[in-house]
Amino acid sequence: MKFVDQVRIHARAGEGGNGCCSFRREKFVPKGGPDGGDGGKGGDIILVADPNTDNLAALYYDPNLRAKRGAHGQGKKKHGRNGESRIVRVPVGTLIHPLPDTAGLRVAARDPEADGEEARPAAKLDLRAMTPLADLAAPEQTFTLCAGGRGGKGNVHFKSSTNRVPRQTTDGEPGEEGWFALELRTIADVGLVGFPNAGKSTLLGAVSAAHPKVAAYPFTTLNPIVGVMDLDGYRRLTIADIPGLIEGAHENRGLGHEFLRHILRCRLLLHVVDLAATDGRDPVSDFRTLRREIKLYDPQLAQKPSAIVANKMDVPGAEETLKIFRRSIRGFRIVPVSARDGLGLDALRQLLDGIFSMA
Ligand SMILES: Nc1nc2c(ncn2[C@@H]2O[C@H](COP(=O)(O)OP(=O)(O)OP(=O)(O)O)[C@@H](O)[C@H]2O)c(=O)[nH]1
Numbered sequence: 143m144k145f146v147d148q149v150r151i152h153a154r155a156g157e158g159g160n161g162c163c164s165f166r167r168e169k170f171v172p173k174g175g176p177d178g179g180d181g182g183k184g185g186d187i188i189l190v191a192d193p194n195t196d197n198l199a200a201l202y203y204d205p206n207l208r209a210k211r212g213a214h215g216q217g218k219k220k221h222g223r224n225g226e227s228r229i230v231r232v233p234v235g236t237l238i239h240p241l242p243d244t245a246g247l248r249v250a251a252r253d254p255e256a257d258g259e260e261a262r263p264a265a266k267l268d269l270r271a272m273t274p275l276a277d278l279a280a281p282e283q284t285f286t287l288c289a290g291g292r293g294g295k296g297n298v299h300f301k302s303s304t305n306r307v308p309r310q311t312t313d314g315e316p317g318e319e320g321w322f323a324l325e326l327r328t329i330a331d332v333g334l335v336g337f338p339n340a341g342k343s344t345l346l347g348a349v350s351a352a353h354p355k356v357a358a359y360p361f362t363t364l365n366p367i368v369g370v371m372d373l374d375g376y377r378r379l380t381i382a383d384i385p386g387l388i389e390g391a392h393e394n395r396g397l398g399h400e401f402l403r404h405i406l407r408c409r410l411l412l413h414v415v416d417l418a419a420t421d422g423r424d425p426v427s428d429f430r431t432l433r434r435e436i437k438l439y440d441p442q443l444a445q446k447p448s449a450i451v452a453n454k455m456d457v458p459g460a461e462e463t464l465k466i467f468r469r470s471i472r473g474f475r476i477v478p479v480s481a482r483d484g485l486g487l488d489a490l491r492q493l494l495d496g497i498f499s500m501a
């Protein structure tokens with residue numbers, strides 16, 4: 143199934159049931175008073191952060207969320223039943239953004255009056271500029287996206303000294319509704335960033351139980367993957383591996399931009415650099431390009447605590463390259479490793495241990 147980390151949906155909660163108009167009819171009580179009950183409340187649309195859901199694909203395929211309406215009231219003061227709520231499980235780390243009505247599929251899809259920019263679908267909206275309504279950052283956290291309408295009042299409420307046979311009732315209220323963009327921003331302690339083929343997935347596989355796909359071609363990783371690394375038996379770090387970045391990633395070349403959102407919430411950026419200079423690359427300029435892309439995407443992201451993993455140290459010549467690299471790149475901790483052969487991983491663990499035990 144498709145990996146979806148941003149989706150636009152329309153949600154409408156259930157309407158309240160109507161109040162009932164009814165009078166007591168019993169043997170020997172010819173003129174009973176009003177006994178019409180209230181309508182039930184409409185169902186809510188509720189989002190729940192579910193650790194077992196890793197993306198928003200379910201909503202991509204079913205973007206119209208509806209909850210049941212409340213039942214109407216009945217005679218004998220019987221309340222209508224409340225409408226069933228619609229409970230939607232979303233991944234932990236889902237942000238909810240309100241969208242104006244006009245951002246709805248019908249309008250945004252094709253409006254001949256709008257110029258090209260405006261006509262772009264909301265999937266391309268830059269949500270970073272928006273203030274979210276809610277952030278489902280903790281497992282099992284819930285958020286009522288749209289509340290069901292209140293039930294109407296039955297005529298039992300309208301009896302007064304001047305009106306003993308009220309026919310008045312009120313209708314149920316409509317449920318709340320609206321357009322929303324849901325955006326997944328993965329929550330992990332560490333984010334791995336680097337060019338394609340730098341060995342990010344190999345590194346994640348080496349330090350965690352995750353089994354990301356590894357291959358000798360760029361863009362092997364197509365979705366963010368989170369692995370868990372044991373630091374010292376009882377403390378754990380989560381590490382997010384994202385698709386490789388290339389120059390121009392901030393303007394959405396390659397797979398870049400789309401996935402940088404998944405490292406926005408990391409506490410540490412771990413830059414993975416290929417010291418074997420595979421494909422004729424130069425690690426120094428690679429690293430500088432990488433930093434530039436991150437900064438262009440989000441200057442605050444570039445401010446995050448960062449370190450460098452100098453990977454593929456098993457390859458002949460890498461030691462020399464590392465010397466040059468160290469001379470050229472200042473201000474970052476550099477840990478040489480071979481993710482493939484498992485070399486240097488203890489030093490990496492110590493570095494992470496040091497960084498995360500300070501917090
Ligand atoms: N010699 C050597 N090769 C490595 C090392 N780490 C990774 N590789 C190789 O580099 C290639 C790319 O590795 P991946 O882990 O898929 O790289 P990635 O950074 O996740 O790549 P994308 O997902 O495409 O961005 C594979 O052929 C790996 O076997 C290493 O430490 N030494």
Ligand SMILES: [Mg+2]
Pocket residue numbers: 342343344354355356362363383384385386
């Ligand atoms: Mg990968």
